[in-house]
Amino acid sequence: MEKQIYQTSSFQSSWNEECAVVGTYNVDHAALKNYYALFSMQHRGQEASGISSSDGKQIYTHKNKGLVTEVFNQQCLQNLIGRASIGHNRYSTAGSASLSDSQPLFAKYNLGEIAIAHNGNLTNAKDIREHLIHNGAIFQSHIDTENLIHLIAQDKAPNLKDRIISALKIIDGAYGLLFLSRTKLIAVRDRYGLRPLSLGKIINADGSIGYIVASESCAFDLIGAEYMREIQPGEMLIFEGLATSDKQSSIPRITSLQIFKPNPHPCIFEYVYFARPDSSVFSQNVYSVRKNLGRELAREHKIKADMVIPVPDSGVAAALGYAKESGIDFELGIIRNHYVGRTFIEPTQKARELKVRLKLNPISNIIANKDIIVIDDSIVRGTTSRQIIKILRQAGAKKIHLLISAPPTIAPCFYGVDTPDSKDLICANHSLESVREFIGADSLGFLSLKALNTACGGKIFCQACFDGNYIDDYTKSKYR
Amino acid sequence: MEKQIYQTSSFQSSWNEECAVVGTYNVDHAALKNYYALFSMQHRGQEASGISSSDGKQIYTHKNKGLVTEVFNQQCLQNLIGRASIGHNRYSTAGSASLSDSQPLFAKYNLGEIAIAHNGNLTNAKDIREHLIHNGAIFQSHIDTENLIHLIAQDKAPNLKDRIISALKIIDGAYGLLFLSRTKLIAVRDRYGLRPLSLGKIINADGSIGYIVASESCAFDLIGAEYMREIQPGEMLIFEGLATSDKQSSIPRITSLQIFKPNPHPCIFEYVYFARPDSSVFSQNVYSVRKNLGRELAREHKIKADMVIPVPDSGVAAALGYAKESGIDFELGIIRNHYVGRTFIEPTQKARELKVRLKLNPISNIIANKDIIVIDDSIVRGTTSRQIIKILRQAGAKKIHLLISAPPTIAPCFYGVDTPDSKDLICANHSLESVREFIGADSLGFLSLKALNTACGGKIFCQACFDGNYIDDYTKSKYR
Amino acid sequence: MEKQIYQTSSFQSSWNEECAVVGTYNVDHAALKNYYALFSMQHRGQEASGISSSDGKQIYTHKNKGLVTEVFNQQCLQNLIGRASIGHNRYSTAGSASLSDSQPLFAKYNLGEIAIAHNGNLTNAKDIREHLIHNGAIFQSHIDTENLIHLIAQDKAPNLKDRIISALKIIDGAYGLLFLSRTKLIAVRDRYGLRPLSLGKIINADGSIGYIVASESCAFDLIGAEYMREIQPGEMLIFEGLATSDKQSSIPRITSLQIFKPNPHPCIFEYVYFARPDSSVFSQNVYSVRKNLGRELAREHKIKADMVIPVPDSGVAAALGYAKESGIDFELGIIRNHYVGRTFIEPTQKARELKVRLKLNPISNIIANKDIIVIDDSIVRGTTSRQIIKILRQAGAKKIHLLISAPPTIAPCFYGVDTPDSKDLICANHSLESVREFIGADSLGFLSLKALNTACGGKIFCQACFDGNYIDDYTKSKYR
Amino acid sequence: MEKQIYQTSSFQSSWNEECAVVGTYNVDHAALKNYYALFSMQHRGQEASGISSSDGKQIYTHKNKGLVTEVFNQQCLQNLIGRASIGHNRYSTAGSASLSDSQPLFAKYNLGEIAIAHNGNLTNAKDIREHLIHNGAIFQSHIDTENLIHLIAQDKAPNLKDRIISALKIIDGAYGLLFLSRTKLIAVRDRYGLRPLSLGKIINADGSIGYIVASESCAFDLIGAEYMREIQPGEMLIFEGLATSDKQSSIPRITSLQIFKPNPHPCIFEYVYFARPDSSVFSQNVYSVRKNLGRELAREHKIKADMVIPVPDSGVAAALGYAKESGIDFELGIIRNHYVGRTFIEPTQKARELKVRLKLNPISNIIANKDIIVIDDSIVRGTTSRQIIKILRQAGAKKIHLLISAPPTIAPCFYGVDTPDSKDLICANHSLESVREFIGADSLGFLSLKALNTACGGKIFCQACFDGNYIDDYTKSKYR
16 A cells, blocks of 8 residues: 555645534424533534524524633524524534634525534545636635535535435535525535534424434433434435414424435444544444443453553543453543633643643652553554653653554545645654564554454444545545 | 606615725835824714735735724734725625625736725625626625726736726726725726726925825825825826835826816715815815804895804814804804714614714703704715704704705715715705704704805806705716 | 822722712613613723612622623613612723722621722721721721721621711711612712712602712713712711612602711812713813913913814813803814723834824824924823823924923822822923923923912812812821 | 531631642743642632742742633743742632632731742631731732741741741641742741642753642652652651742752641542542552542442442542442443533523433443443532432333442541531531432442541541541530
């Protein structure tokens, strides 16, 4: 395999990354419920947040940079009137993004008004954007989603549904998409089912039924909604029949259309790292899958040590699985400080160590003079792992075995996860031994692809970040 | 004249109002200078502010709701790198506007990147917008300027200049327009010269010459620039030759093109109310013109009274002119409180009076038992005048003669001044006597149109707000 | 006169300066009314603001740095329950002051709770403070007022009134003082009547009468209160009979005690500069007095010139008086920009000129090639005057005659006005000719002390800043 | 035991609660280091934060309400010059506290300037305060610490050290106290050693040694300081020899004085709940102690179940201990959301459940149809436990056994932990069975006092909250 082929810069213009989307339809206090749901998925995007709502007559939007709790206040939410809404959390990418890149994106076009929220990444966005621009379209943001509005606006079909289908035929890639018109909510998941998207229901005060669509099921739990099912790869759900009164509910209709032949390749990295452990994604509980990863890791890497320690919070479940399988004691040997915010004053000296230590502090009494197995979810650039090993050494650990509950990350993701270029992926460019040396661990082990698959349920996944096998036609065409 | 014809709601969709624009080209600290210039024109727009800059390679934008001093901080301005910039202050219209309506508007299109700042109002914007939307364009804001970007993007000419010219041939109305590409600044003024736009020059630290374009000349004074001349009605100025280094200046070229046959009708209301008295607009100093208005008013309205009092600040110069011409003493009998900001807590009772009083307080000792002539610039709805008369009465004034240094406002402005619909213009719907009665003054007088013209220099003006004679083809075609 | 004697640093520890105080008693929405009153006196103090209220059972306080509109919001004011309140605006002194120096000052002591607001300056505060500290008192702020609480707390008298009297016997200097206990409001003015303090009444919704005490009468106007009279030098007013219900009014009693033999020397600088022109202080309207200053100035300084121009806003009334008396035309030749706030980004170059220009811009068309008389209220350090002359020269003025509507400032104020040390007062250390030369005017003139007195009504004033004759025993004893 | 005797309201006036204190002496960037240390102890107090520093000549203070990262910015910290500092985090008590209650408290007194930071609670504060007030002292805050300043200021000893000793002889209760004069730092721990306070050292850039005193050792880890030892019960440490230059270090002297006969009763609740698991308090690592608590719990409560689940984060270590000892699987069955901040919009309906759920979400897949043991650290009012049990039931748990890793809380703490009155302590007023019923668990168990002691190392502790045996003379005298 030629490693240099996986370079994002060569053909990717877009900045749409792993995010969270939420839609509510025929729901009391639709925007407030959306706010809570977005809050529960804050881990999927901390850079910006926004909600568009509709009262059947008009679409209202509020969005800004910041955490959900910073972007919205009581007044904002009261202005987002209506019983339907879509919301979006944007992932924090380094510095580049401006306010105009926050979602939902809103536009007036020849069928009226539309708001769009998008989780994922469109692989052929740059080509489409160039084509659209060449034909006279203007782009006011850096996000892929703007392509979609243009395609929908330029299509000739007389209704939104058909236009969305036409537009989606042109694009390729990963998406969980929510469209809000004045009266309808439309949810679509890409044919590969790369990004998760689930449907739930909620009982309104008057007994009527409302619906919620969200990236992760933890959003349902918080607002008292009931998980119904995953939206299928290539499926479109159309919600219609919105009451135009703020106060009065309606009996909404849901229509399901299988608009693309499904070719399911859900993103395995949701299990490895991204999703909340209490969520169900791709119909499995994340925590349980992660424990499996740990168990498999224990089967593949039998090490003699005094204890197993997770890098919190992401390594906890795998470490528990490892401990259970291996019989070695689990210890919470590193404590995480959760108060770190964006207004933190940067240290002026010894910056790198301090930066890691602000979040993670090892318990010296537990690990001093001990042989320890440390479980983390992945190694990307290697710099954070190196700092963690360093502070564990300073805390007195004798031997440090670093085990990663996934294979080496060797290729960038074009489907929405914010991985860097191949050239910055340490495992894409160095041998296991030189990575170990750089990181400073006594030993370093990864989970095999096979075991990863087994742990995740034996289905077919997109695991391109681990094996370089991209699954959409566009990306494949670029490399064959 | 049938009064009901001047209704904005019937055909106007846009919200672009009287604003301020500033462009700087080949200027040290271009964005900082722009900031100061915008600050000096804060009176032209207090709702939102923004600056786009270019370093020859990329366009950077920062904009938000709020006053100039609230929108920008040191960090913002440092991020706006480059030696060229355009800036914009947005007028405060009631509540409706959202963040996406602030300027400069930025877009990527098939010639690269572009930012636009616009002062004025495009009369046929709604028709063009509908046409563009019908053909598949999407609109993400409520402002007219978005039309322009679409027209430029869809044009087939190979360069920006020709595309702008094509686009401007399609639109009608009032504009001072600034276009910033990565390397050029282009300024255009509409053929009627409705909105003011002037050119100045500034000497950089290394002795090179930079240019500044601004709505009012007070912007030049603050940053030490020298007023050169008005940009002519229908003239386009192209600034080229930008150094790509932040630090290094270049020798910029300016090209002047008379792209439209001039049909000069500058807005007379700039003299009456809008511009700062220390500015030069349409090649005349505003303060001097306003004093002339007062003098003419004295010639037309000879009244016996103890003193002449302005409604501060807008009535001061006219009152001085009246006093000079009439020989009656000028007194600053009403004091204005300048601390009123937007965070003020609204009074709960006697609200209307208190609201006026928060800004204006009469000096009872001066006016008690006196016959006074009060000079104000205009009567729009009549409600504020009514409150002012009321608090003057409470302060003990014996007789109150209200003189307006302009004719009655009888028609809405479609060229950028934020006047309400005809139905809300008290003078459009009531006789002089019933207006006087509503306001509560002992006598009420206006300046005649003829005297207004004389005072303003005898040129041809647009004075549609006073005579209903709109001057652009589009508006005319709607009413003939 | 030996100029070096007037040095603040040698014996003054305190930072209490010219401020605004407001008390309301038996008033509907007492804190809200106080807020409006403080707002109307924002010019007397922009550094910090605070209000204490009482509902008869407890005292509530909210204070912070910032303008009145920044310190308070709806919630704050709703928490300040009760029908009695005292409020305070603090003058902006350079940087030094901390939050603990804002007022009202609150304390629990052996008679219960007390809040104090103080306008003025206690001349022997440092000695008393040293004495109190020596005896074991602790000081948590830098303000004089803290002395008073200690003296009151340590006194043995069984009631607050007698303790205040005892305390005030010990202190000397200038004060308008408001004391709020749980049930009473007590207002006291120093025996010299240095600082203004007036009484007004207000009719509540149920027809009952409430009272308001404020530094300037403009506070009465805004909230619809009626000016009753000045509080006399050496007079104490005790307001009693507060209703303990928030909603229900009472019939308050007012007791007047002449606790000190009056020795009236009101501060003449209130007329010259400090008070708002629409206020009545020391029973005269400020605007009228200032016009008199201008008239006297015209009598003493007969100059041939094309126009009289004020430095706005403080020089306007005097310039009108000068113009009236001299027959020379008044022109508003310098325009003031009122948007300057504290968040303004400091210019990086040509800073001094720009700083003045941000506030003041001359109208070149008016003054170019003209001989002008410029009227300002005072010259302190001379640096601002120098900049003003400079920008007037740049605007093309031919001859510039600077006339000051007061005598030269030669001595610091120990009674509450924020004048610098003698060594920084340009007129205390230089001849008229060398001041003129520094400032750059073609001629420079001041009003004589005699004419100042005449213009202000011929009473006895404290004019120590102009003649060095301090009027309190303590300061006198230090210099004789 | 008569339960009604433990009532706080009857004799306690003070609001000083469990907090964090930090002192740095002869340390490069002393205030910045203090900031980091306070940040690492944010869990001990989130209501307010403050730092006082000294450069040997003057004391500087900045404090405000809010989190450490909200209270301070770069500018604040740069203004806190000098190489010595004390800092304080204040615990969040409901609503009552005002800005004047934040620490450090600063005062000028007859020996100069002093700042004080206090962790703990003075039991006889109310009596002393009444005595001081009776003798003429004034109190400007609600905090106990103000007593200390008065006692120090009124003492006649010629130096600070002796005055502190005199003052501390008068007061009783719990304290970790830091005093900062212009040149010295003095740290004192109460004779009972109730609150933790440790000493560490830090190497400056020039190789000189600096010192840090902090409530928990996690503060040392973050700033790279080395833990030296606990400050002993009744010990005073005096740090002297501060360099007056900001840049230059000195060789500081430390003097240790055993000012009180030690009577060690460290607070056992620090182990149970308060301290961070990675800290060392009272010379033992907290995490290890908590695991012991879990082990003892397993020995005392042998239950058959499918898994052990902690209430995160406080129950994690004990649950690990329980799992280890019992052999039952540990599962992280409840996920905690760490984004909850103070600006969160309160839910309007189903509020109570939602409030718990915002922080805690059970993983339904893990616990559905399972018998689970849930480990929490304590039951205070019982309402939160009740909600947790409820959401676990909704998630499908079959049997829920709630085990508390401490005895029932039956008495309020007068030594600094924010426990409510006895009447609100559910275990103080109800039988085990009725508590279980209220909470809704299938079984409920507590750790015995004996086992608690064993787990915590067999020393003598203050465990008054569990047994009602108060240990200071003052509190004892009130109840015998």
